[in-house]
Amino acid sequence: MAQQEPEQDARTLTMSRAMVEAIAFEMREDDEVFYMGEDVADYEGIFDSTTGLREEFGYDRIMDVPISETAYIGAAVGAAQAGMRPIAELMFVDFFGVGMDQIYNQMAKNTYMSGATVSVPMVLTTAVGGTYNDAAQHSQTLYGTFAHLPGMKVVVPSTAYDAKGLMHNAIRDDDPVVYMFHKRLMGIGWMPAPDGPKTGVPEGDYTIPFGSADVKREGADVTVVTLGLHVHRALEAADSLAADGIDAEVIDLRTLVPLDTETVTDSVAKTGRLVVVDEDYRSFGVTGEIVARVAEADLDDLEAVERVAVPDVPIPYARPLEDEVIPDAADVEQAIRAVHEGE
Incomplete structure (x- = not known):
């Protein structure tokens, strides 16, 4: 959407x-x-x-x-x-x-x-x-x-x-x-x-329907699916990669329940490459769910996939350690490059 x-x-x-x-x-x-x-x-x-x-x-x-x-x-x-x-x-x-x-x-x-x-x-x-x-x-x-x-x-x-x-x-x-x-x-x-x-x-009231993801940035080469803070980190990575000719589409899920699977699968059908970014833990989480839904919908469209998430450890207090475990724009950029270049 x-x-x-x-x-x-x-x-x-x-x-x-x-x-x-x-x-x-x-x-x-x-x-x-x-x-x-x-x-x-x-x-x-x-x-x-x-x-x-x-x-x-x-x-x-x-x-x-x-x-x-x-x-x-x-x-x-x-x-x-x-x-x-x-x-x-x-x-x-x-x-x-x-x-x-x-x-x-x-x-x-x-x-x-x-x-x-x-x-x-x-x-x-x-x-x-x-x-x-x-x-x-x-x-x-x-x-x-x-x-x-x-x-x-x-x-x-x-x-x-x-x-x-x-x-x-x-x-x-x-x-x-x-x-x-x-x-x-x-x-x-x-x-x-x-x-x-x-x-x-807008000053007046308006609603955004649940189950309606938003394409925050259109692109043709890689689909990046994310939410929350990492929408902005993904957009930062996409803007950086544009200078190298890599055109990333960034999808903000906005709601997880209900989940707009169609917007995601339509994008992957166009790009063939998927990166899912989340600040939650990697195992049993949103990144795995999105990849599974894309695979179930049409595995033939999926040429390459990467997940970017928090490793399965408690969030550290020390700033260098927290920076290490919470993905930043550089981590997202690396994942986009990986699926684009087929590494």
Whole structure:
């Protein structure tokens, strides 16, 4: 699917600002929408995920909670089943284990277990990713963990434009949605973002449908499939390689569940070469799933493939070691060259 361009006169926003704008709009439109999490009221979210919301909506709808993920995620599940539309923030995705029973045995399964007599229209937002030396318990992405488990839609924006449209859609959806935002893309002062995430964003509300990947850069030689921070690293690599006559197409998945397999397979049918890039662990993850789907759809189209991901080790604290395990633009460039040259 071709990239959806924002309006020409749209303002330029950071990704955090775009997310907050969508949340505020939905809260004004529907009194049943509320936000709960650790440090989301007075502190306004440690990654600027709720800036200004408490001032407008008060403590009844922007709620700080005790440090008990099981309790407040469970409360969100109950509120959703009672007809409200809660947004619960899991401060770091690494903390999922503390509340996993509520996430996967309640939030994701209750519609099925009840024979669809209840729905769970809630959003679980969570910060993902490393690159800022926060060690093994605060630096994972874990996209594949949530995408692997049925019953939840999984959303991963890479730009402000996408972040707003996907957030509107997530809050309005009648199923539980896991909205995973990368810390490095939010545009917060103490963690500079790359240039790409800050984009034009229309003032009005709009939605981006789930299961709709976006071709961020068109190309004829190699298909690069990625998401989150690594959309921008892939674009950097593609721009660098263009000088050498290698034309890479970069696809931003945007959602993992549902997954837009067709956009990926159409691109591979054109290029014949596939590179999948992910900040999650290499084994049993997104990179393997994409390669498998392409192979199942039409193995004859696939001439060469490379995967770029985090090796199966805890994310190190030391900066040189973290830089070594988290793929950068040079790693993506090397993989593109490898499939292009048939190495």
